[in-house]
Amino acid sequence: MTQSRRDEPELGYGKPPVSNRFKKGQSGNPKGRPKNRKRGLPYDHILGQMVTIREGGRERRVTAAEAFLLHLTKKGLEGDSAAARAALAAIEDARSKRPEEQTLARTIVCKSVSPGSVGQAIDALGMAVKLHPYTKDARYALKPWIVQVAVNRLKPGKLTLADQQVVVAATRTPEKVVWPDWWEARS
Known part of the structure; x- marks a missing residue:
């Protein structure tokens, strides 16, 4: 006796055998998407690099973020209102991201020690x-x-x-x- 083609399940691309299919309620990717590096721009890496700047004829090394902020502040002081607003916004943003100061013990105990x-x-x-x-x-x-x-x-x-x-x-x-x-x- 031969079965009709309608009784046989279809097999092929995207149609695996019934025995290999996921059970009801089981995910096809139980571990989820694998973690990758962040896809965003590497702002922290770029702004964390050390650069050399010259102030008053003296060279010193600062982070790129500090150099950028110094440049914005300088332009703001020279009259560029957009640069002044950007510098103030950057300073306020940095202050808001800074962790709140922890309450430290404000009592200092001093005990003198004599040679004897x-x-x-x-x-x-x-x-x-x-x-x-x-x-x-x-x-x-x-x-x-x-x-x-x-x-x-x-x-x-x-x-x-x-x-x-x-x-x-x-x-x-x-x-x-x-x-x-x-x-x-x-x-």
Whole structure:
């Protein structure tokens, strides 16, 4: 038995087989149009280029937008009313596009530091202890751990014997420090 040609679906250009056709409700382009570069004119690129201008016999580099605005302003000041209007319009346009100023904290806290306050900092950090705090002989003595860290970083011969003696004298408990072999001053 042969089917009539009317029962067969038409195939060809623009008429795909029924099995390959889009289902109802399914888009033929689910991802949409691919993104391309902007088709508009590249104003930002052109006006962002650096150009050299001469003002009062001195050359300086500015953006093309700034040079254009300076030229318009100059013509406006010379009496060209159209250029003056264009310059003012460009300035107002730039101001309107500028983001609004954020409210910043307007309070400035100023804390003065005197040279003697370094002791307070190293005391707070646990690096030193104040000895005899209520006498004229008050001084800070470094804790052994900070001296140990500093001594471990030194290379042999970096400190003279006199410098080593100062370090030992400034250490609160020098017997707790593991002095390197090259260290000559002892407690």
